[in-house]
Every structure is written in structure tokens, then in C-alpha cells.
Amino acid sequence: MDITIIKPILPEIVMAALACVVLILELFIHKKETIGVFAILAVAAVSYVIPQSFGSAFNGMFISDGYSVFFKFIFFINLILAVLISIRYLKIERSEFGEYYSLMMFATLGMMIMASATDLIVLYLGLELMALSTYILAGFIRHDRRSNEAALKYFFLGAFSSAILLYGITMIYALTGTTNILAIASQLQGKMTTQLILAIVFLVVAFGFKIALAPFHMWTPDVYEGAPTSITAFMSVGPKAAAFAALGRVFTTGLIDFAPDWRGILIALSILTMAVGNILAIQQSNIKRMLAYSSIAHAGYAVIGVIAGGAEGLSAMMNYLFIYAFMNIGAFAVVIMLRVEGVKGEELEHYRGLAKTHPLAAVLMLIFMFSLTGIPPTGGFIGKFYLFKAAVGAGYAWLAVVAVVFSVISAYFYLRVVMYMYMHEPEGEPAALATSTPLGLALLITTIMVIVLGVYPSPFLAFARLAIG
Amino acid sequence: MQYYLLIPFLPLAAFVINITLGKKIIRKQAHWPSTLAVLGSLVVAVMVLMDVLAGKTLNEDLYTWIISDKFQVSVGFLLDQLTAVMLIVVTSVSFLVHVYSIGYMHDDPGYYRFYAYLSLFTFSMLMLVMANNFLQLYFGWEAVGLCSYLLIGFWYEKKSASDAGKKAFIVNRFGDFGFGLGVIMIFLTFGTLHYIPVFGDAGKFLNESVNILGLEVNLITLIALLLFCGAVGKSAQIPLHVWLPDAMEGPTPVSALIHAATMVTAGVFMVARCNPIFSLSPTAMGVVAVVGGVTALFAATIALVQNDIKRVVAYSTISQLGYMFLACGVGAYAAGIFHLYTHAYFKALLFLCAGSVMHAMGGELDMQKMGGLKKYMPVTYWTMLIASLSISGIPGLAGFFSKDEILFRAYAAGGVGKFAWLLGTVAALLTAFYSFRLIFLTFHGEFRGTEEQRHHLHESPKVMTIPLLILCVGAIASGWVGIPPLLGGGEHFSEFLAPVVGHPHGEATHAEEWMTMGISVAVALAGIIVAVVFYLKNPSIPVNLAKRFQFAYRVLWNKYYVDELYDLIIVRPTLFVAKNIIVGFTDGAIIEGIVNGLPRMVNRIGAQVRKVQNGLLQHYGAIMALGLFLILAILMIKYSG
């Protein structure tokens, strides 16, 4: 029995073990913050074993390469930040249960498996592990009807989409007799068949659902609005990035010979997504819902990286997701800060005159809104710049122009928040803030990273480029 | 030798400290971070100068923000002879002004804000002069403009101050627009924005021309002139000089630092820096020389009759900047920079002395209400006298060497240069006259102010007079590094700069050199003597002259009506268009359609699309399925057909 063959999957094993430990700890520890801290320590432990993990395992079903490791870091950041912003928030929502953290860890485990999967079976298992955990997390505030509704909608549509994914996998299996992503291309030999069309379309739909590409985005606004805000932040980055990782891997290795076909589909979906996300975001008065539409729009931008393809396109997409993790969670952290006992703090109206009452919170929100719009010198600008550059480089200049136009439209609703904070006078009683050390830490990290990524992006760009190899 | 990074970043750190902690914590101690930072910069600048003297120059990109094929946005530093000189000028004057402001601004409620802006300005100016590419130059350019705007309007409660700030901002827009176009042209032509490759390749495009509205224009000339547009705006040359006198609304130390010694000389620096481009285009050079010469004379004439002490010095600044451009225009870049460097000291000194006078007079600016201040404030008097001697070009003082160098080079260059020399020499006469008019009106004779003011008269505190004394040393001695061979010197200054700006063209005999020198000394003395006669011996003469040549006097008093002219041909039409036509259109269809129509359309679409999101789970599933079958159908049709 050779133990070394499990080395590539060691991070996942450690994560799984620690998630189980956290689950058991919940039974004995009454101070739930401790469990949150433990979850963060677990990430540290997993990160520790990652450098030794490079390689392939289980007959090529699982790989730990630069690409997957980059995504895993996005998941870790996502997990850490989400834990930090949850601790106080859960108390306010009266939903302080330790399972919350272990579920987050299991979801992260699922994402890690997705990013590393080189076999469709493994991919499916990772996806389900992630999805099942997030279904529960979406409905975590059990006494809140909106949270229940979010979980229900997410669950049903999610199950529907995973059935579609399975059918797509079956089609590929029928055609090639294999489920190995790397072997698919050689088995298909570039031959187009009806089954392959089915397979491509079904896979696009299934991944499109997780990424929230229009018209498979319908669940997103409702679920993001209803779910606990911390989970919305978690969901809007992690699962999305994981689905991008899988999409990138499956389409740019297994189905690379059919790039013209799926690229056409993705371009159409990307434009539709940017349109729907940005245009509907303008209509929203609830900031969580607005951020939900904004996250749809951002998925539309990021998919341009996959369309452009190649090392440049993929690394631009990875960078974008990396930057997006910080700015989006940062924005949600501010939203969470406004959620205090008895006040939802989700409406745009709550931000009226925030600059007068809470200047620091307003400045932070301003930075995140600028970054989401893509105004230099914030990270958002860098992310978009390289995405659009990749598109231009791959000969899709017109698509970049369309994306820029939609970015300009997006300024309307992002900057409206800024306007509410800075141009309007506060009304009634000044809004209270629910601050806490972990939340402050999360805000600190996100703000610094958004600025650093905007001002000094080269090391991170180099990292993504290196990861592609 | 990365230590040079301290030069710009110390002031930046001071800015950050003051702007964040200033209001609550530092308050009256705000001068400490800023002053110490700029002192540090000065020390490091001296070290850099030593390195450069030892032959070590440096050109490196510190960090690159964005790379996109050829387009590269980076922060990089070029440390060569020219930069070293500029660093010394900027940091030393800035340091002295920082110290002086401790006394001058001590009661101001916006104390911390003032020092924060000063630090920010110093940072921007240093980034500007240390840049190794045009984009950074451009950013520094805009940043110093912003600081200038903030500092002119520092007392923003005062309407004239905020108006002056706006005016400076808007007038500079004109110049900066040209400068920006120039930078873009450079990128389009050379494919890079770094100095070294651009300057290296400039010769290759010598004979290329571009077609503008049917007019064939030489490419290099076009670039040079566009760049020069920026210099005209920033350095307040004709016709964009109107903002600088109004900028005197700002605190006097600001006038000394920004509007005399450093920022306004950025244009000269830029032209000198871009000398490989300018030198290739005789047309552009001619324009530079003529604009400089004409401005030198033009501004000097206005200064003759002004009564506002700061405005006299301001017009004098414009005039002296004209000299510097004149020098650049005849190819004597080293002479231009030499004058920039000596001028920084004596002009800063003049301003700070004016500030000292104002301090004593309780903010009074009208020289007609001063007089006889000599006995109340001896230090101010003597230092200002030396500065005036220096600017007039009395042999042995700094101004003499640099001005003489310029006039000689202009003469030697021949052609346009001769004409420019003539303008410059007349301007030198006027310079001596108005400088001493200022001295005599302010310090000699009887005090003409109110009793209350007289009671209040006092010499400024040590913290203000010591910078004056130090600057005075500069006003005397700073020229000694560039004594011409004719007087036994070694022309060290132009030799030092020669690797960057080359040697001036033109040949002249020793006799001619003696002649130009003699003439400039003679006119300087003549100017002083006339001033003595007019304002000390026989004060009725100027009054009579003003009466006799009423028309000329009024034209000069009103600064040639340039402001009025601009008001008539630019401001009013613009306002007219804005008020009538644009407002008219807003009710009409076009603007309505574009400004309101598009968002409204987006909104209307949004409101419709929104209905699809009706909250029903099945509905969502159905739309997913619909999307799936639609894509499937399209692909199927594509492959079956």
C-alpha cells in the first residue's frame, strides 16, 4: 500500500477531516465564535499542505496543478472572509449554530474538488457536495420565511441543473466511453455529432446555472436576497469561481476542438448576461438584490476570459475572480454592518447620508462601489482591463466594446449608492452599525487588497499567469 | 542606489500623516511632519547631486502598473544632471518656504490643511521632475496643477480666492489639452512614452508630416508645439498668462513656492527635457524664443505701473519666465535652466519679503499705502534690496550671471535670436526700474498708511527672517557656479548640464560678449537710476508722466485689457452658448434624447424585463428549459442544414 499516491488529494483530505472535527466540536462548544476561528485555522492547515500536493492521483481522475491551486486560494479567501463577516451577523440573526461553519467548510471542500477534478465523475461529486452544503446555508435562518424560500428555490433549480449536468456527462460518456476530461478530446477526434451537441449544450446550461449566466440566472436574485447576507457573499464568489474553474477545464481541454461552437453559445450568453444583470440592477432598491444582479453582470464579464481562451484569457478570468472575491465580499461586509437588531439595513434608503453619520463605512462602500464599477486605481479596473485586453487580443474587440458599454451602464447603479451616501442628507435617526473585530478585519483585508490590486497588480497577475503555466 | 526614492516619498508620507491625523491630533504641530520630510528630501537630493557629479546617472522603472503590448503605464525615475539641479531647487526652496510658513500661517485655522497641501505639492513636483516617461510627467503636471488650484483657493471663503483658483484651473485646461494631445502624438508616433527611446528616435521622424485640415504640418514641429502649449499654460506665457497674477490670492508662501520658484518653471523644465525634440524643429524653436521674448517685455511693462506689491512681483515672474523660454528658444537650454535656478532663489526671496511686509502691514498690499518701512524691518529691507539688485542684473549677484548668459546666447544665435536679445535687453531695463520702484515705494520715504498700521509695524519673527537670510545667500551666490570664462569662471553649470541639453549653437567674438554684457549692466544701472530719480528725488515726475501719457498709462494699468478681451471673446460667448443654446436644447429634443432618453429607455426595458422575474419557481425552471432548447435548436439547425 503506497500512501504517496494520495498526496495530490491531501489538502482535500485534511479539509474533510477538519470539517468533520468542526462538526463534532459544535456538539461540545457553546461559544460559537471559537468554531469560526477554528474554521480559519483549518484553512491555514490546508494551505500548509498545498505546496506538497502537486501531481495527479487516482489514475488521472484528480489533479493538483497551478490552475486548481489558484482557484483553491480564491476559495480559501472566500471562506476566511465569509467566516469573518458571519460571526457577529449570526448573533443578530439569532441563528448561531456551529454547523454553519462546518457546512461552509464542506462547501469549500466541494469547490476544491471541482477545481481539481479531471474526471467528470469527480467533478459531479465536488459540485454536489458544494451545492448541497450551500442549499442548507441559504436557508440557514430557519425562522425567516425569505431564507426558507431562498433555500427552496435554490434547491429545486439546483437539483434540476445537476440532473441536466448528469445528462450531459452521460452523453459524453456515450460518445467516448470515458469520463476523463483529458481523454475526451482524443476520443472525440473532432467529430461533431448530435449527441455531442446535446452534451455541449447540457454542460453549458449546467455550468451556466452555477455561474448564473442568463437565462439560467433566474434563481440568483431571489436566492441572494433571501439567503443570510454572509452566505450571499460566500455564494456569490466561491461556487461561482468553482464553476468557472470547471468550465475552464472542461471546455478548454476536453472540448477544445469544438471551441467555435461553445464559444458562440458563450458569447451570446455573455452579452445577454451583462444586459440582464446591469439593466435589472438599475431597477433595484434593495442593495442585496442589486448586488445579486451585479454579480450576474460580473459573471458575464468573467466569461469573456473563457471565450478569449488561451493562457491570456484564462489568466484574465482567474484574476478577475480573484479581484472580484475581495471587492464583492467587501461590499457585502458593509451591507452586513448595517444590519442591526431590528433593522434590515438592506434598502438603498438606509444608505442615505451615511457619509455624514458613518464616514468610514461610507468611504469603504465608496471604494468597493468604485472597484465594482471598474474605476482606477481600484482592483476592479485592473480585472476588467486585462479581461477586455484578452478579448481584444483574441479578436473579439467588439465584445470588449459591448462589455465596456455595459460597464458604463453599471456605473449608474453603483454610483447611485455613492450618491445616496454622499449627496443626500441623513433622514430620521442615524443608522446604527453592528461592528465587530472580525468584521473590521474582513473590511481591512478587502479594502487593502482592492487598493493594492489596483495599484500594484503585477505580482498577482504574474501568479495567475504562472498558474496557467 | 534606491535611496533616491526617499525624495518624493517623504513628502507623500507627510501628506498622508497630515491629512489623516492633522485635524484631530497634530493640529498646530502640522509643520513638523511636512518640514522634516522636505528637509529629508533636501538631504537626499544633495546626495543624489553628489552621485550625479560623480558621473552616476540612473534610469529605471520602479514599478509597472499596466502593460498592454506597447502601452505601458509605469512609475520610473530618471536621475541625470537636469533632474539633479531641479531636485536641489525644488527641495531647497520648498524647505525654506515650509519653515517660513510656520511663522506666516501660524494663526490660520486651516494650518494642517496648508501643510498637507504643501507636502502634496512637493511630492507632485518631485515626481514631475524625476519622471522617466511622459505619462508620469503628465500626471505630475496635472497633480501640481491640482495642488496649485487647492492652494490658490486656500481661503475659499474669500470669493476672489476661489475665483482665482477656478481661473487658474480653467486657463491651464487650454494648455494641458495641447500637452495631452502632444503626449498622445508621441505615443502614436514612437510607440512608447519613455524618454530615452523617444528622444533617441526623434531624428527618424524628422521629415514626416501629418495632414491637419488640409495643412501639411511637420510631425516633429507639431509635437513640439503641442508640448509647448502645455508649457505656455503652466509657465504663464502669453497668451495664457492671465491666471498667474490672480493666483496671488493664495497665501504668500504659496506664491513664493509654487507661483515663482517651482511649478511655473515646470514648463521651462519640460522644454529643456524635451530638447532633442525641440532642437529638431527650427519653427518650434522660433516660436518658443519669440513667445518668451515678447512675454518678457510685455509683462515687464505691466509691472511698471502696478501698485499691488504681490502683483508687481507676479508680473516680474512672468517676465523672467519669458527669459527662460527665450534661452530655450535659441538653443541655450543650459542658460534657461541656469536662470530657472538662480531665479528660484531671488524670486522666492522677493515673494517672502513681500509676505513679510504684508505680515507687518496686516495684509495690506497697496504700495501707495506703505513707505518708510526700512527702519521698522531692516532684515526684510536688506534682503529684498539684494534680491532686487540680483534680479536687475548687477554684476556679482546671481541674476547677473544667468541673465547675461541668456542675453549673450540670444545675441550669438543670430536671426530670431537678435530680435529676442533686443526684447530681452529692453525688458532688463524695465526690470531694474520696476524692482526699485517697488523698493522705494515700500521702504523709503514717509509712511503713508493709517496710524493703526504704523503702530503695528514690526520686523517678522526669526522663523520668517532666517529663511529670508538663507535665500539671500542664494540670491547672491547661486550664480557663481556659472561664471562665464570671460570673467575668469569655468561655466561649470552649462558644462554640467551639457550631457543632457547639449551645447548652445552660435558663435560670437569676445568683443561681442563684452558688448552684450556691458549693455545689460548699463541698462540695469539706467533702470535703477531712473527709479531713484522718479521715486526718491522727484516723486512728481511719475505722476506727471502718468497724466501726460494717460492712454499708455491706462493701458498698462489695465494690463493691456487682456482679461477684458478674453472676457469678451471667450467667457461671454461660452456663457451665452451655455445659457441660451444648451439650456434651449435641454427643453428640446436632442439633449433630452441623449441625456435623459437613454437612461429612461434602459429603465423602461428594465421595468419590462423585471416582470419575467416573477418569483415563481416553475417559471424560472421553464425559462431555463426554454433557454436550453433554444440553444439546442439553433445548434441542431446549424449542423443539420
Added chain:
Amino acid sequence: MPGTYLPSNYLPVFIFLVVAIAFGLGALLIGAIFRIRRPYKEKLMPYESGIDPVGEPRVRFSIRFYIIAMLFVVFDVEAIFLYPWAVVFDKIGLYAFVEMVIFIFILLVGYLYAWKKEAFTWE
């Protein structure tokens, strides 16, 4: 060998199924066609051994049933992994054994959790 499942082996089963379904449906159908319909109130009452019914016929089950059912389904289905494992156990040996122990251990963690959360106690 692919495709060796000859339906002939299952033919009797198939015929039996068809006959069974046809008979059941036929009997109901014939009854529906020929019977006389004269409904009145007592006749429509649910038959509860001659006693008048009390309350709604649909009773809501306690939520406990669902929880037990869910737990049962989950733990029951995990057993399917044991079958293929058992089949190939002697071929893979120790490695398989260790893996299955880990698998069971993870299930055990879940079981422990459910137990501690008092999912098995009936209030």
C-alpha cells in the same frame, strides 16, 4: 458479452405481468361500466367499521416521522457502496479495507452528530 440479454428468458415473467395488469384493470373497468350509481350521504361516508368518522380523514404526521425517514434514507443508501466493495474486496485487499473503514468512520461521525442532536429521540 454485450447484448446477450435475450428477452426470451424473461418472456414468462413479461406475460405474467401483462396478464396481471390486464386482469386488475379489466375488473375495475367492468365494474365501472355495469354498476348502478345511487349515491346518498351515508353511502359516501368513509367506512370505519360502522362508527361515524371523527375529524378529518387526512391526519398530519408528526415531523418526527420525516426526520427518521430522512435519516433512514441517507444511511440506508450509503450501504450501496458496500456491495461493490464486498465483490472486489479480495482483489484489492488491505487498501480497500482501510478505505472502507474511513468511509464507515465518516458515516459514524454523521451518526454521532445525529444522535447528539437528539434526532433519534421521540420527544
Added chain:
Amino acid sequence: MVPLHWYLWLGSLVFCIGMFGFLTRRNVIIMFLSIELMLNGVNISLVALSHYMQDLRGQVLTLFVIAVAAAEAAIGLAIVIALFRNKPTTHLDEIKEMKG
């Protein structure tokens, strides 16, 4: 012998019936069943393919699908119960608090 196609058609038919049921029925429990039908349609195809190709992967995936489906059912049921406690309905048309 039954050709592979028959199985595949059967599988896709079951899948489509499930899909149709999911989209048309309003009762959450029936929708559950519909999703199970979809998954089982996939399972039929997978097992058939696996058998015809003499490749075990299909069957392995089927086992995983069954296990995941069970977990999914448990979670789904839990979510429905949680909702039911706050709003006693299993009729989906009444669950549309969030929209727009």
C-alpha cells in the same frame, strides 16, 4: 437482444417525463419525484452504456448518483419542512415573496 438505443431512448424518455413533471406540477413533493425521475433516466442510460461498453465507470457514476440523490432528498425534505413551519403550504404558487 435489446439494442442499446432502446435503453438510451427509454432513459431520455424518463428524463423528459421528469423534466416535464418538474416544470408543470405545483406540489413540491411531486416535483421531488420528478427530479428523481430525471436522475433515474440518467441512471438507466448510464447502466446500459456501461454494460454495452463493458466499462465500469457508468455503473460507478450511477452508484454515486443514487447516493447523492438520497442526500439531496433528505436536504430537500428538510428545506420543505422548514418552510412549512413558517408557511403551511406545499403549493409553490404561494411561495413568491421575492421577485422583480
